[in-house]
Amino acid sequence: MASSIRVRATANGGTTEVQALIQHPMDTGLVKDAQGQLIPAHFIQQLSFEHGGKTVFLADWGPAVAKDPYLKFSFKGAAKGDELKIGWTDNKGASDSTTARIG
Template sequence: MAHTIRVRAIANGDTVQVQSLIQHPMDSGFVKDSAGKLIPPHYIEVVTFAAGNKTVFTAFWGPAVSKDPYLKFSFKGAKKGDTLTISWVDNKGMHDSTTAPIM
């Protein structure tokens, strides 16, 4: 299911800039469908980025984050060629992870 994550990590000097896009409905639980029924909540709770074995970024998300969320951040301590691991877990226990080389 690595299909749900798009990531691009670019090393520039000693910092690495990461941009990512995750495909997820992020249903808040407050929206009704066309039949007037509430769409049950379904959203990502934790997103983790790890460079090598070290977690460099953790986000605790909730129902207020948009559909197909986009995330951008920078960190120090990794270099070109290192592997970045991205994973997410949602409130229904579904999860996905992928790896990408730092370019």
């Protein structure tokens, strides 16, 4: 299965800009489906970015983060060709991770 995580990380003058797009329903648990049944809450709770064994960014999310979440941040200390590890876990215990190469 293709990864749920799409990442673009670009190093520019010592700062690496990271953009991530994750496929996830981010259901709040408050919305009803076509049959009038509540769709149970299903959302990513934690998302982490690691570079060189160190966490460079950690997100704690609630269900108010939009469906298929998008995130942008920057960090210092990485070079082109380095690896960036990205992983998430959701409230149902599911998780996914991927490794991106900084370009």
